[in-house]
Amino acid sequence: MTPTHTDARTLLAGLLQQALAQVVPAGTSAGIVLDRPKLAQHGDFSCNIALQLAKELRGNPRAIAQQLVAALPASPDLEKAEIAGAGFINLFLTQSYKQQVVGRVLNAGENYGTSILGQRKKTQIEFVSANPTGPLHVGHGRGAAYGASVATILTAAGFDVSREYYVNDAGRQMDILALSTWLRYLELSGETVSFPPNAYQGDYVRAMGAELLRADGARYLKHWTEAAAGAVDVATDAEKHLDDLISNAKALLGADYERVHRHALQQQLADCKNDLEEFGVTFDQWFSERSLYTSGQVERAVRELAQRGHLYLKDGAQWFRSTDFGDEKDRVVQRENGQYTYFASDIAYHLEKFARGFDVVIDVWGADHHGYIPRVKGALQALGLEPTRLNVALVQFAVLYRDGQKVSMSTRSGEFVTLRELRHEVGNDAARFFYVLRKSDQHLDFDLDLAKAQSNDNPVYYIQYAHARVCSVLEQWGGDAATLHDADLAPLASVHEAGLLKNLMEYPDIIESAARELAPHMVAFYLKDLAGEFHSYYNAERFLVEDADLTRARLALALAVRQVLRNGLALLGVGAPEKM
Secondary structure, three states: OOOOOOOHHHHHHHHHHHHHHHHOOOOOOOOOOEEOOOOHHHOOEEEOHHHHHHHHHOOOHHHHHHHHHHHOOOOOOEEEEEEEOOOEEEEEEOHHHHHHHHHHHHHHHHHOOOOOOOOOOEEEEEOOOOOOOOOOEHHHHHHHHHHHHHHHHHHHOOOEEEEEEEEOOOOHHHHHHHHHHHHHHHHHOOOOOOOOOOOOOOHHHHHHHHHHHHHHHHHHOOOHHHHHOOOOOOOOOHHHHHHHHHHHHHHHHOOHHHHHHHHHHHHHHHHHHHHHHHOOOOOOEEEEHHHHHHOOHHHHHHHHHHHOOOEEEEOOEEEEOHHHHOOOOOEEEEOOOOOEOHHHHHHHHHHHHHHOOOOEEEEEEEHHHHHHHHHHHHHHHHOOOOHHHEEEEEEOOEEEEEOOEEOOOEOOOOEOOEHHHHHHHHOHHHHHHHHOOOOOOOOEEEEHHHHHOOOOOOHHHHHHHHHHHHHHHHHHHOOOHHHHHHOOOOOOOOHHHHHHHHHHHHHHHHHHHHHHHOOOHHHHHHHHHHHHHHHHHHHHOOOOOOOHHHHHHHHHHHHHHHHHHHHHHHHOOOOOOOOO
């Protein structure tokens, strides 16, 4: 079973190229593109080269296809070529050629499906990056599962990948969290506090206040009357009331305000890291937004935009001419009070990414940030960078349903289901798989009942059960699986076996397509199809039969299926249990 194999695309493209040289000896700019037909009766690959040539040669595409098929050199690996429709060439590989995939899978093991597509390009993917103002909720979980899967798929496809989390540790939201923690601290110290309705309400804030009290005692104790002095009435302007309380807290606490702020940040970051690590999501870098300010990078980015003539002054603020780069309106980078906007720090952050030498930068954003793309790419272009080097993948938040009811996920109110709660309820495997089961920019309803069901309707259970079934068959056989690498595969001739061989051959293409399109759902769909094909095979055929050669061939095929299921599940961060 040792394969002497040429990749199917390379093999067939070479045969077509030789035929093309005979039909069009003067040469052509038309390229040979091979697609996989959806229906088995249309062959293993299909090519539309005859349709491309029709205009150039001023001929009938079916007639050109006939010439190409007639000129195809003989090959022991090509069973036949047929012409279909307007002039498509359908190509059928021999069964013996397709059987070689079993050997390639078993010899490559966990490396089957990897490629050099990425040519080791330095690629950074930044994802999750949720404000550290509370526990991660189920909406964040989708971005985490998606980003982690994309990173793993890109690595498998030959990219040099770095995973990054951008910590929004500067700005108003963190000030609101610090204030909320301090006010809970005051309550626990015996103060009667009128807690703002638009501050962070969750129990985690009370817990942080309690930890602050335990760690530092009465150090931050001030009277509520002092904290609320001069603040606009909450009923008049709730947000202004909150800003006044923040200003008062900074004035009253002085240098200690930074300690409270840091306490809240560190507590939430530690919880976030723990949650993600338990979810199988890790990062190479946790990048601080505040560092962009303290290092002067935000100031330098804005200054460079001004020097290049892309800023103008209006109403005391500095505006970036983003309309020059396709945005719907110009954007403020520095307010009239001298403070830089979030957009300014984002410009500096992306400049910093490329300064680190990344060839490709991928941002995973919530779908509600789609309007932000033109201004960021415009700023990069204004600063002399190629905007196509930035790829933005949009992810719709998942909507969780329990007992048919939609669950609220508001972090200010505290009424939300955390990612940790979801994981504990349905398990990491189901959560990781369900999150990537749809295209990232499509709406996702997360059905808890289905995710927990141990039935064929649950796709992750269905796939894992196929893996466990192979393990069960091999256990019943009781032999050494390594000996199957040399099995004679000639007996594999049934319809189900042909289907499985075809699926196994497609796996490397699926990985490359998923890498190109940043689409882990392609892997999920593929695994469902492969599992379905195996379940049908399992129900239709016996593996342990009297014919020893047939037994070994079927076991070798099953072993290859198990390996590919395991490889694909690993890319999605899902386990492959041996018993269920």
